[in-house]
């Protein structure tokens with residue numbers, strides 16, 4: 001059993017988007033998956049899962065309730081809450097990999113690095129921490145953000161996710177960004193989540 005968690009202090013960075021895409025692609029690889037929605041106020045992933053009903057999803061008010069269930073699945077995907085709570089550290093201790101999606105602006109990157117610094121200080125090994133750049137507009141923006149990640153000393157995904165209306169549209173239909181109609185965008189999203197799986 002593997003636990004992959006998507007965390008960030010910020011909302012809107014792509015935690016739910018990437019959680020859902022990872023769940024869909026892992027299921028295609030015949031893994032038994034549970035998507036754990038830890039943002040009980042918004043329940044984004046739960047609502048999304050109801051549209052197609054293919055990915056099992058549960059909302060958890062307390063992360064402590066996740067661990068007893070995890071032995072029943074090959075992969076537990078945690079769609080984390082949009083804030084740093086004591087729950088984040090608890091998630092970090094149990095997860096095999098902590099993915100932090102972040103936008104490319106300094107306003108996004110500075111707190112994102114601080115978040116990883118705090119986890120490192122709390123004893124979480126840096127090899128469990130991975131940045132994914134999301135909602136990018138241009139390759140130049142991607143390059144500058146990659147450089148920033150590189151300097152931070154934390155691992156970052158070589159594949160990023162661009163901001164595209166079609167990604168939102170496909171999620172509205174209860175599908176994942178890795179199932180979008182446009183071939184190149186689909187490939188980018190698929191490669192991104194498959195690369196996260198390979199990271200383990």
Ligand SMILES: Nc1ncnc2c1ncn2[C@@H]1O[C@H](COP(=O)(O)OP(=O)(O)O)[C@@H](O)[C@H]1O
Nearest residue numbers: 011012013014015016017135162163164167168
């Ligand atoms: N790469 C992207 N391109 C376009 N829209 C995106 C992208 N990533 C996320 N979104 C949209 O932005 C909103 C917030 O994303 P979400 O994954 O729910 O963030 P979080 O879970 O971190 O709060 C959602 O409406 C989602 O569809």
Ligand SMILES: [Mg+2]
Nearest residue numbers: 015016039044
């Ligand atoms: Mg969310």
